[in-house]
Amino acid sequence: MATINPTYINKSRFWIDGIQTIALVSDVFIFITGGFHLAVSVGWSYIVYSLHFYYCWFIGVAIGCILAPLLINWKRRRLFIFSPILLVIVSAIVTISACNNTNALIAARYLNGIAIGLTTVSFIMHASEIASEHSRGYCLCLEQIGLACGAYVQMLYTGYWSSEVDFNPYCLQGIFCIVFGVIALMFTFTSIDSPVLHLRHGDEPEALNCIVRLYRPPVMSNAKQVIFNKLKEYVTMNESMSLGQCFMQSLGPLLRILPYRCMLSFIVALPIVETFQWSEGVSTAGSVINWPPTLYGLLSALGVLVTFSIIEAIGRKAVSLFSLLCAAGMTIGVGIIFNDTIALINSTKMATACALLMIAQLFGGIFAPSTTVYMGEAFPLRLKRYFIAFTVLVQYMVDLIIVCTFTFSPDNVFVYCLVTGVLMCVACLIFAFTMPETRKTTLLETQQLFSYGLHLRFY
Known part of the structure; x- marks a missing residue:
């Protein structure tokens, strides 16, 4: 065979x-x-x-x-x-x-x-x-x-x-x-255009035309008719829900997606950057080339590209939660180093802190894309745009609060890194039991998965 x-x-x-x-x-x-x-x-x-x-x-x-x-x-x-x-x-x-x-x-x-x-x-x-x-x-x-x-x-x-x-x-x-x-x-x-948008407006021919264009070759086929039927079922099911039902079904996913997305605010943050700039300044004092920022940014971008290459092959949950846990561990390690005042002028200790922050950025980059993927999958259709907007708004408001309240000092770095690191560890443990694995599922199936509170599957 x-x-x-x-x-x-x-x-x-x-x-x-x-x-x-x-x-x-x-x-x-x-x-x-x-x-x-x-x-x-x-x-x-x-x-x-x-x-x-x-x-x-x-x-x-x-x-x-x-x-x-x-x-x-x-x-x-x-x-x-x-x-x-x-x-x-x-x-x-x-x-x-x-x-x-x-x-x-x-x-x-x-x-x-x-x-x-x-x-x-x-x-x-x-x-x-x-x-x-x-x-x-x-x-x-x-x-x-x-x-x-x-x-x-x-x-x-x-x-x-x-x-x-x-x-x-x-x-x-x-x-x-x-x-x-x-x-x-x-x-x-x-x-x-989105075929879902046209289906919601009752324009089925235009929705079917969008599906034909979204899949190669751009001709009608039985496979595309199946896709059209699945999307029509998704829209019909969501449109049959009242706004009250839709709102209540959105609250459960919101309680998970909101803190999940806000983890980014702890990884890509002013305190982390100022801590890195201090540590790389001390560790590379006298060096002709200021190379650490190049590697720092490259590792962050590389992490995102790693996730892009594996997110459909391996999935969202296991890789992202492992990365979040690693980023949390590196952040706590940096906080412990900055708790020692003498270490602030020790080039070896600062080089260690610099390396830990680079590794944290790599794992933070691996974690980041899953936050967007889950946002696109979690919420019922009728109120989806409002809950996505609210989640993104809260994330950037957390960023704003951090920028407005943080002042660089060894004590503040220690407190920030320890608190955020512990929060990420605790969140990782909670997400391990509450976030679903949505690899290779339709929008209707992901919506149903998010309606359940407990998820033990990692792949």
Whole structure:
């Protein structure tokens, strides 16, 4: 009896579903611009202006999250993406034209934050609806890939920027944002509408047309009819629920998804960056090349790419929880080192802390994409955009609170690393029993999985 090569199956699946990833590329370039500003907000800024300058981007994202659920169904969802792209480009133009004006830079960061808030909610909704059960993880990972790549670029030129350079670093950031904004605008022509959105509006022919375009080859087949029937069943089941039922069924997933997503705020945070900058400064004192920021950012981006490559092959739960536990352990280790005042000027101890923080970033990068994937899968359809927006809003408000309340000192670093490390360990234990494994399940099946409170399966 002939056997089927698994490699051939994977290649065939990628060829069939690959168009779904291409349809989301424009969003990735918007997230890259957000990565620049996120990195600035957590301490990767060559010029420090004010506390308001740091946290204003978080407020912008929150505003975007509040507006997104209200605007997202105005018209075809893919046309909605033009609004944040224009905000990104306007923000970049303001940054370049007034790169020496603090108030103008703050206004530009507000605009970019609003664009990222709008895009995040729209992207998670859209990507989860257009992707098949075989590629949903890949598609939803693109948010964190964009943010990680943008943050890495910001880390690179911040780490190597010199006061001798007669050029404002924010002017360079603005140039990058314009370039990526224009590229995002060009890639909107590859986007495809969500069939779920058209089914909700009662337009079955257009929904079927979207499905035909989302799977290669772009011709009607029995397999695509099956996909259409599954999505129709998903929409029908959700539309039959009252708003009260939908709200109650969303609370259980929210109680798990909200703290799960907020773990990112402890990993990518101002205290962590300032601790790293201190430790690498002491450990590399006298060195000609300031190499640690390069490796630090690279490991974070590499972690995200690792998850992108394995999230459908291995799954979400086991890998992400193991990574969260490892990041927690590294963070606690850094806190213990900073509890010894003498260690602050010891190059060996600081090199150890620097290495631990790099490893924590690697595992943090591996953990991050699963937060987006679970958000796209957890909530019932009718109120999904509101709960996604609320989750993202709370996450960035946690970031804002950390930025506004943290002052760098050995004692504060010890307390922050110990408390957040312990919280991540406890959360990891709870998530091990409450988060489902949703690999290769349809949206209807994931929604049903999240309706249960206890999950012991890891693969």
